[in-house]
Amino acid sequence: MSDNYERSRQDRRARLEERKREKLRKERLRRLWIKRLKLLVPAVILIVGLIVIIVNVASCAKKKAAEKNSESVSEVIITENPESGGKRPNPDSATVKYDPSKDYPYKNHNRVVDGKITVGDVEFLAGYTAQKTGSTISPPEEISQSLFSILIDASTGEIVAERDAYDRMYPASMTKVMTLLVAVEHLHTLDDKIIVSQEAADYSYSHGGSAVNWSPGEEITVKDLLYGCILSSGADACYDLAVYVAGDLDSFVELMNEKVEELGLSATTHFTNVAGFYDDNHYTTAYDMAMILKAAVENDLCREVMSAHTYTTPSTEEHPEGILISNWFLRRIEDKDSKGLVLCAKTGFVNQSGNCAASYMISNSGRPYLCVTGHAHSAWRAIYDHVGLYYNYTK
Numbered sequence: 001m002s003d004n005y006e007r008s009r010q011d012r013r014a015r016l017e018e019r020k021r022e023k024l025r026k027e028r029l030r031r032l033w034i035k036r037l038k039l040l041v042p043a044v045i046l047i048v049g050l051i052v053i054i055v056n057v058a059s060c061a062k063k064k065a066a067e068k069n070s071e072s073v074s075e076v077i078i079t080e081n082p083e084s085g086g087k088r089p090n091p092d093s094a095t096v097k098y099d100p101s102k103d104y105p106y107k108n109h110n111r112v113v114d115g116k117i118t119v120g121d122v123e124f125l126a127g128y129t130a131q132k133t134g135s136t137i138s139p140p141e142e143i144s145q146s147l148f149s150i151l152i153d154a155s156t157g158e159i160v161a162e163r164d165a166y167d168r169m170y171p172a173s174m175t176k177v178m179t180l181l182v183a184v185e186h187l188h189t190l191d192d193k194i195i196v197s198q199e200a201a202d203y204s205y206s207h208g209g210s211a212v213n214w215s216p217g218e219e220i221t222v223k224d225l226l227y228g229c230i231l232s233s234g235a236d237a238c239y240d241l242a243v244y245v246a247g248d249l250d251s252f253v254e255l256m257n258e259k260v261e262e263l264g265l266s267a268t269t270h271f272t273n274v275a276g277f278y279d280d281n282h283y284t285t286a287y288d289m290a291m292i293l294k295a296a297v298e299n300d301l302c303r304e305v306m307s308a309h310t311y312t313t314p315s316t317e318e319h320p321e322g323i324l325i326s327n328w329f330l331r332r333i334e335d336k337d338s339k340g341l342v343l344c345a346k347t348g349f350v351n352q353s354g355n356c357a358a359s360y361m362i363s364n365s366g367r368p369y370l371c372v373t374g375h376a377h378s379a380w381r382a383i384y385d386h387v388g389l390y391y392n393y394t395k
Contacts, residue, residue, distance in 0.1 A: 104188070105187075106184045106185065106187050106300075108298050110298060119368065121362075122154075122362060122366060122367070122368045124298060125156055128265070128291040128295065130152045130157045131158065131159060133158055139161045139163060139389060143388040143389065143392050145376060145377070146381070146385045147164060147354070148163060148285070149162060149286060149374070150287055151369060151390070151393055151394075153368075153395075155367055161389055162286070165372075169283065169284060170284075171289055171348060171374075172350045172353040173275065174289055174347070174348040174357070175273070175276030176230060176233060176276060176346060177230075177306070177346050179252075181295055182245070182252070183225075183252075184226070185259075186245045186246070187222060190222050192221065192244070194222060194225060195217060196220060196240060197240055197243070199239065200216075200240045203239040204234065204235035204236040204275075209277065210233040210235060213323070214228075214236065214318070214319075220313060220316070222241070225237045226241070226301075227313075228325060230327065231311050233348075235274075239274065239275075249274060256271045259295075260292075263291055263295060265291060265292070268283075268284070268287075269284040269292075276348055277350070278353075286373070287372075289358055296344075303343070307344050309330050309334070310325065311324075311326075312325075328347070329346070329359065333386065333387065336384075339390060340361045340363035342390070343360050345360070349379070354374065354377065356373060356376070357372070357382045363394045365395055
């Protein structure tokens with residue numbers, strides 16, 4: 001195993017060195033072209049100038065010949081468009097109007113009717129706030145052992161149960177709910193081809209993150225990246241998705257924090273990376289995470305991705321049978337009695353956050369609920385905490 005690890009390190013170093021050499025080669029080529037252009041540009045300018053002079057001389061000669069052969073020069077009459085009242089149309093009237101629903105077809109465009117919006121087969125209270133009431137419960141440990149928890153009735157905005165839901169916590173890979181939402185809201189198509197980058201693999205490997213484990217150079221689609229981001233919690237998928245959408249990671253993180261501000265959560269939530277790697281300035285609360293989950297569930301494409309139990313990536317030369325990825329939270333909770341159907345979920349773990357999870361359920365009576373827990377001692381404990389909260393406190 002040690003030999004394999006060493007070979008892996010040596011291969012990685014070799015690839016890095018090859019990339020450095022390729023970068024130097026490109027830089028030398030760029031400088032050579034700059035030198036050539038410095039010589040070519042003046043020559044091109046001179047040639048263009050001569051052509052302009054020749055054309056002008058020929059035009060003048062032609063005009064003089066026409067004047068000599070005719071007694072008068074016909075007057076050119078410009079006829080105005082009669083429909084415009086004899087005036088030229090305003091140039092602005094010909095401008096293509098910006099239509100966000102067409103430019104960003106996957107953005108959430110749910111209409112608010114009587115303070116509610118339709119989400120699939122149920123109605124949510126519009127907006128991104130939830131309120132405690134006199135009946136809000138603090139769940140005992142036999143029901144939920146997570147240090148942080150919140151259960152919200154999405155149809156009324158009532159906080160049904162909560163424990164330290166407004167205290168700062170680290171979201172770990174629950175971050176990818178926001179990564180998915182921001183990406184989806186900025187997509188034009190799901191079919192664009194993406195070449196998996198070495199940087200994506202390095203990003204996941206260097207931080208000890210989860211990965212879909214595509215091979216660098218493999219061709220996939222934007223749609224594959226969305227499912228890879230959520231189902232396998234792939235940091236490699238998050239990296240290439242962020243670069244595709246925004247050009248680089250920092251620009252994408254800026255979009256994430258702009259979305260946080262749009263949701264009204266910027267006082268208590270801030271992101272520094274797309275995958276949920278620990279950073280002291282990468283934080284949220286259980287309450288805020290529930291509002292982010294609500295925004296994602298309200299988006300049809302996000303809800304579709306987060307509700308998939310499995311997804312098989314397309315066949316490629318590197319993976320002829322594709323790669324089967326799973327949402328293990330959904331697969332593990334589906335046979336538990338939660339008095340409803342858990343439709344969407346995203347888990348997370350770093351040492352500083354413990355095991356955490358965000359999920360969305362419709363109860364047997366048809367009411368929608370959002371649940372977030374943080375700092376459970378195991379992945380299974382996080383699942384049982386969600387089951388406990390749903391089973392005991394939903395209608």
